Amino acid sequence: MLVTPLNHWIGFHVGLVVLLGIEFLYARYASHTRHTKSVVETAVWVAAALSFSLVILRSLGSESAVQYLAGYAIEESLSIDNLFVFLLLFKVFRIEAARQPKVLFWGVAGAIVMRGAFIAAGLGLLARFHWISYAFAAILLFAAVRLLMPEKKDDKDATPAWIAWVAKLHPVSLRQDKFFVYENGQRMMTMLFLALIAIEITDVVFALDSIPAVLSITRHPFIAYTSNIMAVMGLRSLYFLLAHLLTKLRFLHYGLAAVLAFAAIKMLAASWIEVGPLVSLGVIVVLLGITIAASLLLQNKSSMHSS
Secondary structure, eight states, X not given: OOOOOHHHXXXXXXXXXXXXXXXXXHHHHOOOOHHHHHHHHHXXXXXXXXXXXXXXXXXXXXXXXXXXXXXXXXXXXXXXXXXXXXXXXXXHTTOOGGGHHHHHHHHXXXXXXXXXXXXXXXXXXXXXXXXXXXXXXXXXXXXXXXXXXXXXXXXXXXOOHHHHHHHHHSOXXXXXXXXXXXXXXXXXXXXXXXXXXXXXXXXXXXHHHHHHHHHTTOOOHHHHHHHHHHHHHTHHHHHHHHTTTGGGOTTHHXXXXXXXXXXXXXXXXXXXXXXXXXXXXXXXXXXXXXXXXXXXXXXXXXXXXXX
């Protein structure tokens, strides 16, 4: 396993803390609308992610920089799929728009810890057992097929059964101002906390797809981790920026399925064919670009016909 100097790890996390502090102060004190704040915050995180590629270029070389960009692109694209689930979860739990940023903040904080653990475990398994790469490829293929299967509307709108199960074990309050409250002298979890649990469980499920995908691009721990985290960090602002657009991207899941299938095929054929990170980055951008463009073009045609 490739070793990265300790100062690289420290510098990256110090940079994250600084960016989070800037974002917190801006979100708290800026007098802009929620949409304007989302645009600014998304631009900051994307700029930070791209700027960090220059740091990697200088310290680790051009190949590592391209691997980082490819890993960032594939994780960012898969994160868009997370946004659909976030929309559904907030609808199921009836979380008010003003309370959603708090859930997403702590959800992303938990995701950072889990993604780091998942990447370390995945790299350890790949280094010790070569056949694990085939298992990861199978997971990616399964995820690609799952994206292509139609979802029943009844299943999408149904309240998860585990909510009722949790309510039987521990009383649940309908309040959304805190994660835990006292009512009638009893400490109770709130619907806000249940929504947070759902977000964390969702991230674990998506990590089972995204971690093998990024490991198909690079086996460098620092590159895999930083590309993954930088994509996840911008997820909160991206949610509020794209929430109203997600329903219009009706072909996006085909592009995501194609990206996952490409990553799976790359892992399966690694012993015979070497696909460079620059080619991987190009394939990811083209696949997503085609499906997003097709979604928007057909949406515009439908709007013109209806009018």
